[in-house]
Amino acid sequence: MGYVIALANQKGGVGKTTTSVNLGACLAQMGQRVLLIDIDPQGNATSGTGIQKATIEQDIYDVLINEIPLKDVILKTNHAGLDIVPATIQLSGAEVELTSMMAREIRLKDEIGAITDQYDYILIDCPPSLGLLTINAFTASNSILIPVQSEYYALEGLSQLLNTIKLVQKHFNPALKIEGVLLTMFDARTNLGQQVNAEVQKFFGEQVYDTIIPRNVRLSEAPSHGLPIIDYDPKSKGAQVYMALAKEVLAAHGK
Ligand code: ADP
Ligand code: MG
Numbered sequence: 001m002g003y004v005i006a007l008a009n010q011k012g013g014v015g016k017t018t019t020s021v022n023l024g025a026c027l028a029q030m031g032q033r034v035l036l037i038d039i040d041p042q043g044n045a046t047s048g049t050g051i052q053k054a055t056i057e058q059d060i061y062d063v064l065i066n067e068i069p070l071k072d073v074i075l076k077t078n079h080a081g082l083d084i085v086p087a088t089i090q091l092s093g094a095e096v097e098l099t100s101m102m103a104r105e106i107r108l109k110d111e112i113g114a115i116t117d118q119y120d121y122i123l124i125d126c127p128p129s130l131g132l133l134t135i136n137a138f139t140a141s142n143s144i145l146i147p148v149q150s151e152y153y154a155l156e157g158l159s160q161l162l163n164t165i166k167l168v169q170k171h172f173n174p175a176l177k178i179e180g181v182l183l184t185m186f187d188a189r190t191n192l193g194q195q196v197n198a199e200v201q202k203f204f205g206e207q208v209y210d211t212i213i214p215r216n217v218r219l220s221e222a223p224s225h226g227l228p229i230i231d232y233d234p235k236s237k238g239a240q241v242y243m244a245l246a247k248e249v250l251a252a253h254g255k
Helices: 016-029 044-048 060-064 089-099 107-113 132-140 158-171 191-207 217-225 237-250
Strands: 002-008 033-040 081-084 121-125 143-149 177-184
Touching: 002 016, 016 033, 016 044, 016 121, 016 143, 016 177, 016 217, 016 237, 033 044, 044 107, 060 089, 089 132, 089 237, 107 191, 121 177, 121 237, 132 158, 143 158, 177 191, 177 217, 177 237
Parallel strands: 002 121, 002 143, 033 081, 033 121, 143 177
Antiparallel strands: none
């Protein structure tokens, strides 16, 4: 049975997509069968893994709204062992269309259920909002990985995120857990970085990963080449830290 992790934080630009793509590729590199599901209408995980948007015939929108089976929408990325369910801008209509649909919160869960034995890990790259797309992801997931950007107001909005998690636990998915909290875009040269680290540790305690993702320019270049960092620049600091994160995630699961 594949273990499903949603990467979520309703703030944009905190490293959700960067972490989805690179954690996914690193887990695949370590022999895991990984499916990345892009449910952000921006489709950054889709383009970041080398999928040309113009070639996509069906995407996650068709799964959620048109009842196309998830297995029909899976594409191979250029990293072996990492598959993707793509998203395109048409997904931006789904939030409104889902509102009037039956079982609107559990559509993704039902679809993932049908393919779960083909993967070890299923990662869901969430949009920067707490709407029905994110609720679908939380309902379908075993756990949530929360990237937190190392900056002023890092913790702002996290209580809303935790409330949404509680609501989903109450109504749809009692077993939903927090997988871990990941500090991203950390700059060790500034006091700010250290302060934010201390604050996040104080708030989340044991749930914070030992691995911290520093600012690394190679990480920001890789998506425009359609490559995970371990293929774009395997020796970079970015590649090293995402491999370390993948090890930490596997170790937490006794692997
Ligand atoms: P989100 O999915 O939460 O909106 P992204 O992963 O797209 O965030 O990251 C936002 C921007 O920051 C992107 O341009 C990305 O390339 C860049 N970025 C993410 N993580 C890092 C990092 N560790 N170092 C440098 N740039 C990063
Ligand atoms: Mg994103």
